[in-house]
Amino acid sequence: MIQENSVNFGNNIDLLKNVKDCTIQCIYIDPPFFTQKDHSLYSEKHKKEMKFSDKWINLSDYLKYIKNLLSECKKKLKDDGTIFLHCDKTASHHIRVLLDEVFGADKFINEIIWTYRRWSNSRDGLLNSHQNIYFYAKSKSFKFNKLFTDYSPTTNIDQILQSRERNENGKSIYQTDTNGNVILGKEKKGVPLSDVWEIPYLNPKAKERVGYPTQKPYLLLKQIIEISTSEGDIVLDPCCGSGTTCVTAKLLNRKYIGIDISNEAIDISKSRLDNPVVTSSALLKNGKEDYYNQDIYKVPYLEILNAIPVQRNKGIDGFLKEYFNNKPVAVKIQGHNQTLQSAVSELLNSTQSKKCEKLILIKTNDSTELSLFNNEIKDDRLTIVDSFSLIASKLLENDKSNSLRTSVCSG
Ligand SMILES: C[S@@+](CC[C@H](N)C(=O)[O-])C[C@H]1O[C@@H](n2cnc3c(N)ncnc32)[C@H](O)[C@@H]1O
Structure with missing residues (x-):
């Protein structure tokens, strides 16, 4: 029999026979999605290539496998247990039908949409930026912990x-x-937590990333495990890959069982369980607004210029939507308490490796030190433009000194 708190090498449908029936509180399955590809990734951390195959004879071969897996999983769930099946647009429409067949359409609880930001170009149609997680229960009376989010x-x-x-x-x-x-x-x-979850995709530099292809984020599994289980319950993942579900269950004081047909996946899961690392998300901790508008006063400047804001870059605040000589145009807004000299150096440093032929610096304040420095600027790509508020304050200054002159003359 398979023990609690273990990750096990082998074919899930065979190994599940060694899990005691009606003992599992929650099952999360992230199976191959029917991409008809081999997925592989070189892990810098582990100095080796990690891979799994998602090639099938045809769709019915794939669906037969998923249906057998679901039937085996159902036997293992406790009566108040729940199952979460992760898939994407490739086969989601078929998988939902299978779940209805195995669990019953009346046991469907939610379709969770996991959404994340992507910057790649979509070839045709809209940019795909979500995956689907079907949430079903074994019976009408299932364990569910309500989570709450902030009001908008x-x-x-x-x-x-x-x-x-x-x-x-x-x-x-x-x-x-x-x-x-x-x-x-x-x-x-x-x-109450909705069925649309905005959780960042693991970026290439994320601390928890181990280099396993299609590794899912800890925060996604955390939410699933928190709504469906209590401390001490057993969570099962029959396609555990790099062990994200098992690591999350362990960190949340739940028991876990992981199964995978890849030896590499089992090794990596074991090493993650020995030394769990999670990435904290600035997006989730501070909210979307904080993430996108770190220097909120710069946003109107970028809007006027029709520029796309750039986050977390000291030297570039945005890029114009319009290109110059087929190259992007970088924009910087001089900080409130920043000298023009430092704003220029930051912009030039940040664009060293960028192929920009035009750089725009919006000057927001004026001082003697700046006018001296203006003469030394040598970079032909750079144009310094006064902001509207600076133009207005210069106009007012001009008018004031004119009226002073007039009153001195007439006085
Ligand atoms: C999409 S990956 C899972 C990724 C995982 N959720 C993570 O965060 O790393 C799918 C996994 O299913 C495993 N798998 C595919 N067929 C299997 C089978 N018959 N038995 C057990 N594992 C299988 C693959 O080896 C692969 O690791």
């Missing part, structure tokens, strides 16, 4: 806190006491 900035919190009731016409109205004062509702924990 546009929510009128004041209204939300007031209790509501239906009037004689069935219309929802605010409840008031006999003196006409509003009655406060129950304490609010936030907005």
